[in-house]
Amino acid sequence: MIRFTHVGKQYPKGDPALDDVSFHVNRGEFVFLTGPSGAGKSTILKLIYVDTRPTYGEVRVAGQSSVTMSARQIPALRRRLGVVFQDFQLLEDRTAEQNVAFALEVTGTPPTQIGPRVARVLTQVGLAAKATALPHELSGGEQQRVAIARALVNDPLVLLADEPTGNLDTRTTRGIFQLLRDVNARGTAVLMATHDLALVKSLDFRTLELNQGRLVYDSGAQRHTTADELDRPGAGPDVRDGDAP
Amino acid sequence: MNLALREALRAFRRAPMLSALSVTTIAFSLFAFGLFGLVALNLGSALAQIEERVEVRAFIASGTSPEATAAVVGDVGSFPEVASVRFVSEVQALDRARRELGEFEDVFEAGILPASIEVRLRDGFRDPESVRSVSKRLEVYDFIDDIRYGEEWVEKVYRLRNIATAAGLSLGLIFALVAIIIISSTIRMAILARSREIRIMRLVGATNQFIRGPFLIDGFLKGLLGGLVALLLTWVTFEFVGQYVVQATFFGTRLAVVGVLAGALIGLLGSAVSVGRHLGKV
Numbered sequence A: 001m002i003r004f005t006h007v008g009k010q011y012p013k014g015d016p017a018l019d020d021v022s023f024h025v026n027r028g029e030f031v032f033l034t035g036p037s038g039a040g041k042s043t044i045l046k047l048i049y050v051d052t053r054p055t056y057g058e059v060r061v062a063g064q065s066s067v068t069m070s071a072r073q074i075p076a077l078r079r080r081l082g083v084v085f086q087d088f089q090l091l092e093d094r095t096a097e098q099n100v101a102f103a104l105e106v107t108g109t110p111p112t113q114i115g116p117r118v119a120r121v122l123t124q125v126g127l128a129a130k131a132t133a134l135p136h137e138l139s140g141g142e143q144q145r146v147a148i149a150r151a152l153v154n155d156p157l158v159l160l161a162d163e164p165t166g167n168l169d170t171r172t173t174r175g176i177f178q179l180l181r182d183v184n185a186r187g188t189a190v191l192m193a194t195h196d197l198a199l200v201k202s203l204d205f206r207t208l209e210l211n212q213g214r215l216v217y218d219s220g221a222q223r224h225t226t227a228d229e230l231d232r233p234g235a236g237p238d239v240r241d242g243d244a245p
Numbered sequence B: 001m002n003l004a005l006r007e008a009l010r011a012f013r014r015a016p017m018l019s020a021l022s023v024t025t026i027a028f029s030l031f032a033f034g035l036f037g038l039v040a041l042n043l044g045s046a047l048a049q050i051e052e053r054v055e056v057r058a059f060i061a062s063g064t065s066p067e068a069t070a071a072v073v074g075d076v077g078s079f080p081e082v083a084s085v086r087f088v089s090e091v092q093a094l095d096r097a098r099r100e101l102g103e104f105e106d107v108f109e110a111g112i113l114p115a116s117i118e119v120r121l122r123d124g125f126r127d128p129e130s131v132r133s134v135s136k137r138l139e140v141y142d143f144i145d146d147i148r149y150g151e152e153w154v155e156k157v158y159r160l161r162n163i164a165t166a167a168g169l170s171l172g173l174i175f176a177l178v179a180i181i182i183i184s185s186t187i188r189m190a191i192l193a194r195s196r197e198i199r200i201m202r203l204v205g206a207t208n209q210f211i212r213g214p215f216l217i218d219g220f221l222k223g224l225l226g227g228l229v230a231l232l233l234t235w236v237t238f239e240f241v242g243q244y245v246v247q248a249t250f251f252g253t254r255l256a257v258v259g260v261l262a263g264a265l266i267g268l269l270g271s272a273v274s275v276g277r278h279l280g281k282v
C-alpha cells in the first residue's frame, strides 16, 4: 500500500534528508519509525501525504505514484490518509466536533452525513462527552484525541502520526498509544514516528530505524513480504496496490 | 457555496480588527481615488463648458446684401466641422451690447457695431487647427471684413485640456496601482493569519478551488464594503466643500456604482492573487 523505491530527498540546503530508502508497508500494519532528531522521519511522512516530492526514486501510496501524480490528484489521495502531529494542529476557534466536522465539510461530504460520522469517531476516541469543548478547554491528550478523530473521520487506509505523544506525559502517552492500537485493530494501518525508544522496545511491532537519512534497520523486512501477510482478512482487492509483490 | 459564505463570514467575526483594517484600507484608497476623480470630473466639465464657447465670428461689411449674407450662412452651415451658424444683425449686436453692459447703454449708438455671423463648432473640432481652417475658408468671402476667434485663448484652453487629461490618466493610474498594492498586502496579511486553517484544509484533502472560495468571497465583501464607505466619505467631503468652498457636481449614479464595484473587484482580485500565491507554495 505504501512503497518507497530507492527514494532520496534533498532539500535546497544541507545534507540529503533521505538517501536511497526502500521499504513497503502493507494494509493493516502497525509500524514504528524511529531514529535520532533530523534522521528523516518527518520527511518520510511528508512524502507519503505528498507535502513534498522525492528528489529521486519513487513513492507509491494507494496505487498513486509520486512520479506520475499531478498536483490535482493530491487532494483525493489525502482523503484516504489521516495525519496527526505532535502539536495537534486544531483550529482554536472551533469546538472538538467542529474541528472534526471541518475535515468532512471541506471535502464536500453531504451535510446530513456529517453529524452522525463526527459523533461516531468522537465516541471511538472516547471524547463524546467533550464534543462542544474548545481546544483550550481540553488537555493535551484530549486535544490529540480530537486530532486523531479528525484523521479517522474519512476512514483512511493509513494513519500517519508524527510524534503524536511528543508533548504528552507518560500516562497520557500510554492512553494515546492504546487508542492507536485500537485504530489499528479495526484494520487501519498506522505509521508512527517516535523518539520514545522505551515504547518501541517494549513492543514487538515492526520498526523502521533511520539515521542521517538512511534506513539502517527494518525489523519486518522479511516477514512482511510473506503471502499470508498480503492475504490477511480486510485487505480488499479494491485497495491492493498494483505493484504489490 | 453556502459553506464558503459561512467560512468567509467567520473570518470577519474571528479577526474583526484585521477585517476592519482591510476594509479601511480599501475605503481610503478608493476615497483618495474618488476625490481625485471628483476634481478631474469637475475640471473636465469646466473645460468642456469653456470649450463649448469656442466660436468663430466673422464681421460683415456694412451694406452687404441680405442675399449674400444668407448664402454665406448656408455655405458655412454645410461645413463638416460646423454645429450651428447664426446671423447677428447690426441691431441685434447693439441690443446685446446694451444688455450685457447695462449701465453704459448710452455709449452705444446704432451703426457702431457691425453685423456678423457666429459659427459654433462641433465637439471634436474645437482645436486650434480646425478653428483656423474654418476661419480660412471664411476669409474667401470678400464682404467679410474681419474674423476673430481668440487664437491665443483657443490654444490655451486646448493645451490645458491636453495636460489635464494626461495628468488625470497618469495620476489615476498611479493611485489605482498604489491602492492595489496596499490592498493586496492587507489581504496577504489576512491570509497569513489563516495559514493554519489553509494548512489543515489541504491536509484533510480539500481542493485548492475549495480553499480559494471563502477567501474570494471574503475579499469581495471587504472590497464592496470598502467601496461603500469610500463613496460615503467622498460624498460627505463633497457636501462639505460644496457648502464652504465651491459648488461642484457629484458622480452620477452610474459612476458611483462603478466605483463601488471597482472596490469589490479589487478585493476579489487581491484575494485571488494572494491566495493563489499562498497555495502555489508547495
Ligand SMILES: Nc1ncnc2c1ncn2[C@@H]1O[C@H](COP(=O)(O)OP(=O)(O)OP(=O)(O)O)[C@@H](O)[C@H]1O
Residues within 6 Å of the ligand: A011, A012, A013, A014, A016, A017, A035, A036, A037, A038, A039, A040, A041, A042, A043, A044
Ligand atoms: N523544509 C525543509 N527545508 C530544508 N531542510 C529541511 C526541511 N525539512 C527538514 N529538513 C532537513 O531534513 C533533515 C531531516 O528532517 P526531518 O524533519 O525529516 O527529521 P526528523 O527525523 O523528523 O527529526 P525530528 O525527530 O527532530 O522531528 C534535517 O536535517 C532537516 O534539517
Ligand SMILES: [Mg+2]
Residues within 6 Å of the ligand: A041, A042, A043, A162
Ligand atoms: Mg520530525
